[in-house]
Amino acid sequence: MNKWILMISLIIFQACGQAGAPNDKKAEAVAEEEAVKSEASQVEEIPEEVEAEPEATPSEANPLLGYYVGTFYGVDIDFDKNPAVSNKITISIDSIGQDELFGHSVVAGNNRPFSGPISKEGDNIKVEAREPGDNRYDGVFTFTLSPATNNVTGTWQANNKKLAVSKREYNLDKRVFSYDPSLALPEDVSWSQLYEKHPKFEDREESLTEDVLSFNASNEELKKEDIENMYKGDLEVMRNAIYARHGYSFKNRKMRFIFDSSVDWYMPVSTDIRDDLTDLERKNIDLLKRYEEHAGRYYDVFGR
């Protein structure tokens, strides 16, 4: 019996920490799958957009048409409901008729059309545009379109006043979107933290390192030696930078907060970019995901 105790002490000495059971593979692997899943913290699933992407190029007929990009600031905020206080938004003005305007907005992984009557005030156009109303995050955009400054300014009021953020404001500048695989992440991303909740709440923070800047997965082929020793957060941002270059609007808050706040060139214009990915990007995404899994799942748990 004595020897038994000694022999088994081996295990105890070596395993003084408690060990977690290996997780289910699917759960983790699917978590970031194609970066198109809904964010877990949202109360309800946002239905997948099925409408066709409206034309991105501004028509020659009306120079006001096109993308307007900037921050969608929360004004009426319920901090108990885990709000996303500010997001980057793209408002697309798709057509302007005699007395009506059509457009859509892309923000936080949500692509919603809107339309409404217009009134002119000098050169400026004032609009009160409604979203269809069949999504719980729908509301009313009220804004002024100013040709002199190429700018859209206004507010958005949610139909549902009980949302975490029921009123927002914005001041957006016109910008053309074009996919450029050479766009690099700015340096301050490497000092950033990844978080899912508004920083006001305590949250498990993940910090990024300068590794995140070392490769551009849109224009160079990654080898396993390049990334096998990197932390999960760096790999995740490197992969999601591919999606960001294509103008993907992130539902995943961790990624959204990083790209919205730190990456100037980033503009959300689409909620599904899967068909736009190049072969090189697909290859790198596959490799990055494998090592994200490795660095995440096999890192701080008992398992392999």
Next chain:
Amino acid sequence: MILKAKTVLSYGLLAIYAYFCYLMLLITLQYIPFDTDVAFLRIKQDYISRDYYRWAFFIHAYTAIFALVAGFTQFSPLIRNQLPRIHRISGWLYLIVVLLLAGPSGIIIGIHANGGWSSQLGFCLLGILWIYFSWIALQKIKQRNISAHRDFMYRSFALALSAISLRAWKYVIVALWQPRPMDTYRIVAWLGWVGNLILAEIIISYIKKRQS
């Protein structure tokens, strides 16, 4: 009274051992049904397409856990003295697994281990010593040299337990210092079994001292 406390302690340790064996079983079950792009193999795609690696990997994954079964029987004096048949059957199971299945396949996997030459050397040495100690232990019992048999089986089983201690160390090291994923792996490739072997030697010398 002292005897009772000892009994409680040893059954407690046995329960903890059973728990870790259960965790190892869960790790094994990841590979059932047969799938070459799952779990650890997700980052082994360069090698898993090779026949010899695939054979070695799955032999190791499916059989190595049986070596841990010996831990439930071979160290119990009751089984050794009252039920030597069980001791012998379990011993042969352990030896077949180590010498013919999990040991050699472990060396082949070790040759292609993640993390470069240092972890490859660590895992290969582990495999070679595991087979060596087990083989010598077999020779010793054939010569009826029970104390030498015991010593080498302690060493052998200490290395078998590295399956558990390697993963436990990884957990502890990451919780304390958050080293990079592959650096962590390079550390535990050595720490996982060298620590066990040192402890086994301490136990062996302790027993010898007490007997003499």
